[in-house]
Amino acid sequence: MSTINEERPADALRAHDAAARRDHEETRPLGGIAGWVDDRTGGTKGVSTLMKKVFPDHWSFMLGEIAMYSMIICLLTGVFLTFWFIPSMTQSPYDGSYVPLQGVMVSDAYRSTLDISFDIRGGLLIRQIHHWAALIFVVAVFCHMARVFFTGAFRKPREINWVFGTILSLLACIEGFAGYSLPDDLLSGTGIRAMNGFVQSIPVIGSYMAYFIFGGAFPGELIIPRLYSLHILLVPAALVGLFTAHILLVFLQKHTQYPGPGRTNNNVVGYPFMPVYIAKAGGFFFIVFGVIALISAVVSINPIWGYGPYDPSPITAGSQPDWYMGFADGALRLLPGFLEFVAFGFTFSMNIFPGSILLLPIMWTIIGIYPFVEKWVTGDDREHHLLDRPRNAPARTGIGVAGIVLYSVLFFAAGNDLMAIKLHLSINDITNTLRVLFFIGPPIAYWITKRICLSMQQYDRDKVLHGRETGTIWRHANGEFEEIHAPLTPRERWHLVQQEVQEPFVVTETTDAHGVANPVARKDQWRAKLSHFYFKDRVDPVTPAELEAAHHAHGPALATEPTETEAAETEASEPAIERH
Amino acid sequence: MKALAARRRHPAAIALLILVGLLVTGGAYSFAAPKDANASAAAADTVAQGKTLFLANCASCHGTGAQGTNEGPSLYGVGAAAVDFxxxxxxxxxxxPNVQAPAQQDIKFTSDQIAAxxxxxxxxxxxxxxxxxxxxTVIEPGTQENNEAIARGGExxxxxxxxxxNFAGAGGALTRGKYAPPLQGIDPVHIYEAMVTGPQSMPVFSDTNIKPASxxxxxxxxxAIENRPEQGGMTLGNLGPVSEGLFAWTFGIGILIGCAIWLGKKAA
Known part of the structure; x- marks a missing residue:
């Protein structure tokens, strides 16, 4: 029998404590199970903040969600696969139900993958979902990255999150490559063989590294168990951990939003997480899962039974890595063979090393440091929660497109053999063309993109000043024809005039008062040069004065403009505004 | 043996030995040599008819004597298999004229003319x-012996x-516009002939490299792989990861972005 809740004489001295406790019982925000949990964790406050969090709505913000959901799908289906997969290279004759391989010596890894495909109920579907989700995961990561880049969402305070995202995308590729290598079929074995060669191409230490990684000469019996540990343990843990930090920062810093009436750097306009966003996002998870499951049910991926077991002597035409490693394969195909040389008794495989080993860290470093470079050039230390329209940052957009073109040249080079067959071209011509494009493609792309951006800005300017073309032609009494332009509503106009345009930074003083060259100024000169590169060509948004002048020039407006209050009323449909 | 040894230096021995040698060689040849059952007037007629057809249809590139020209190779020693293929x-x-002769559906000659x-x-x-x-003759799967023969063929x-x-016989690219054609739907005779004659860029796989049974x-x-059901669904041409990547970048992300746009437009 418990005595804790019995009245004790001393309780009289603490009468108001009891009143406070009663108060708490009465004013407790939640009852039932939620209250029970809150009593023990005190989580209500935090969860309530989370639930009221406002998120802006735009399809391009959902690219990251696609990536997140496909990663979760990979985790779920991956668990199923680990129930059956045996990461071992021990050989024995195959006796499963796939007839054209019966009696062939295969490794346990390959046999268990065949068993998953043919002898385990639902195994092939789960395997295909796992692989398709992996491909779509990395596609979505890259699309999300492009969205963040082109809208300038990486600017202060989100530079750290950009770096996290960069590392996540690299981890996604590594994770994919490790998974691609596991089934020990002819294709994945060829991939591991290529990796072995890449490691060996590292100058001086390459062969030692290769022995270290493979535990001896290729292929050995260790590489698949090792890659398996990386694939199911280390890399997923790093991915999930970093991803959690990534999404936590989004919550902390609040989501960026596209510019629009009522949207400022100090608020977020959108819908609260609960109940709207949680329904939308939760529903979208099932859409993504459904689409991937549908694709996996009807489209074959990596038919390992066709490739046959790995054996170092055969190779198949069309041996390529999965797409996200394609750019490195393409770099290898473009690198000319004469770059290999021997010096000091070592072979320097410069026909392989730059494309296979050096390219990855270089590419991801450039991506990772971009926000810091741009910040240094602009000298902009303000926080940015409003996104740029890509056309309003012509130099950045140009750089981004140039980068995509460079990447695509390498990416398409990896498929040069298939382009040759399908387009009836010579593989040599394709390779040489791509070699040239590697150098001239990005500058041309930069130039064209920048010009398109500037002309779109110019078009926006014209639209603000003269209104939208209505397609209605009026004939005046004097015989003159005129097209009627309808003026924009303030709401329409907002998007077109909200941007700020930066002037190039100019160095005024290069020497100090005594005529001595100033070392700080030298750094500034570099900055000025880059700033000139970024901002020398610009189109200023229309100022209110210019707009006023244009209206007077056009005479009385033909269509009636909504008043400011009317515009504000249309704003009211935006339901939630969260202040910073 | 003693009597034979005693006569081995007889003047007639050498002549006798040559005679025996010739008889054995000739006799063995007559058994081993390719024979035509009606190696007579009919065969001679076929060759003559073949020559006429050859002069009319092939000689402009291969030369009137099939000795070859700048336009086409010599046909000495290519054998009937090469012509048939x-x-x-x-x-x-x-x-x-091109880097490689493509296969065509429209065959211009009857099988008798080709044979000639x-x-x-x-x-x-x-x-x-x-x-x-x-x-x-194709070995059909069914018994374990046949299954293993097919698997051996796969190796x-x-x-x-x-x-x-390519692993599925889907074909692949070679240098300068040449290519290895797809192997689906090819007559077994033609696959065999291609191996023994090495057409275009293909190497010869003689009976010493790969035995006839192999x-x-x-x-x-x-x-067997051509006539199997495709367990995984559509194969995307069995071209490997490139076509899969293309599919992920077009249909995969395309459908998902479409859904995202639809969901983004949906009012809350």
């Missing part, structure tokens, strides 16, 4: 003959053929 698949006569030209070319110099039906295929023709297993493997 090239003409029955529509590769010859070549429609236009083949006989004429084979009469010029010895070469591989059109293969026996024994080795071009031979992967080691010798997949590097150009060739039969290889052909049976190709037949």
């Amino acid at each position: 090239q003409m029955s698949t529509g590769r010859m006569p070549m429609t236009s 030209i083949a006989a004429f070319v084979a009469s010029l110099a010895p070469g591989p003959a059109v293969p026996d039906q024994q080795y071009t 031979i295929f992967r080691v010798n053929c997949a590097m150009c023709h 060739k039969q297993q290889l052909i049976s493997y190709l037949h």
Whole structure:
């Protein structure tokens, strides 16, 4: 029998404590199970903040969600696969139900993958979902990255999150490559063989590294168990951990939003997480899962039974890595063979090393440091929660497109053999063309993109000043024809005039008062040069004065403009505004 | 033996030995040599007919004596198998000068005419003959013995053929616009002939490289994988990860972005 809740004489001295406790019982925000949990964790406050969090709505913000959901799908289906997969290279004759391989010596890894495909109920579907989700995961990561880049969402305070995202995308590729290598079929074995060669191409230490990684000469019996540990343990843990930090920062810093009436750097306009966003996002998870499951049910991926077991002597035409490693394969195909040389008794495989080993860290470093470079050039230390329209940052957009073109040249080079067959071209011509494009493609792309951006800005300017073309032609009494332009509503106009345009930074003083060259100024000169590169060509948004002048020039407006209050009323449909 | 040893220095011994040697060689040859049952007027007629056809249709590139010109190679020693392969698949006569003769559906000659030209070319110099039906009959899966023969054919295929023709026989690119054609839906006889004659850029896989029985297993493997149901669904051409990546970048992300746009437009 418990005595804790019995009245004790001393309780009289603490009468108001009891009143406070009663108060708490009465004013407790939640009852039932939620209250029970809150009593023990005190989580209500935090969860309530989370639930009221406002998120802006735009399809391009959902690219990251696609990536997140496909990663979760990979985790779920991956668990199923680990129930059956045996990461071992021990050989024995195959006796499963796939007839054209019966009696062939295969490794346990390959046999268990065949068993998953043919002898385990639902195994092939789960395997295909796992692989398709992996491909779509990395596609979505890259699309999300492009969205963040082109809208300038990486600017202060989100530079750290950009770096996290960069590392996540690299981890996604590594994770994919490790998974691609596991089934020990002819294709994945060829991939591991290529990796072995890449490691060996590292100058001086390459062969030692290769022995270290493979535990001896290729292929050995260790590489698949090792890659398996990386694939199911280390890399997923790093991915999930970093991803959690990534999404936590989004919550902390609040989501960026596209510019629009009522949207400022100090608020977020959108819908609260609960109940709207949680329904939308939760529903979208099932859409993504459904689409991937549908694709996996009807489209074959990596038919390992066709490739046959790995054996170092055969190779198949069309041996390529999965797409996200394609750019490195393409770099290898473009690198000319004469770059290999021997010096000091070592072979320097410069026909392989730059494309296979050096390219990855270089590419991801450039991506990772971009926000810091741009910040240094602009000298902009303000926080940015409003996104740029890509056309309003012509130099950045140009750089981004140039980068995509460079990447695509390498990416398409990896498929040069298939382009040759399908387009009836010579593989040599394709390779040489791509070699040239590697150098001239990005500058041309930069130039064209920048010009398109500037002309779109110019078009926006014209639209603000003269209104939208209505397609209605009026004939005046004097015989003159005129097209009627309808003026924009303030709401329409907002998007077109909200941007700020930066002037190039100019160095005024290069020497100090005594005529001595100033070392700080030298750094500034570099900055000025880059700033000139970024901002020398610009189109200023229309100022209110210019707009006023244009209206007077056009005479009385033909269509009636909504008043400011009317515009504000249309704003009211935006339901939630969260202040910073 | 003693009596034979005593006479081995007899003056007639050498002549006798030569005689025996010639008889054995000749006799063995008569058994081993390719024979034509009616090696007479009929065969001679076929060769003559073949020669006429050859002069009318092939000589402009291969030369009137099949000795070859700048436009086409010599046909000495290519054998009947090469003629049968090239003409029955529509590769010859070549429609236009190019890096490689493509296979065509529209065959310009009857099988008798092709056989006649083949006989004429084979009469010029010895070469591989059109293969026996024994080795071009497909082994059907079913018994364990047959299944293992097919699997063995798969191993031979992967080691010798997949590097150009791709793991599923979907074909692959070679240098300067040349290519290894797809192997689906090809007559077993033509696969066999291609191996023994090495058409275009293909190397010759003689009976020493791959035994006739192994060739039969290889052909049976190709037949078996072609006639299997596709468990995984649409194959995307069996071209490997490139077509899969293309699919992910077009249909995969395309459908998902479409859904995202639809969801983004949906009012809350």
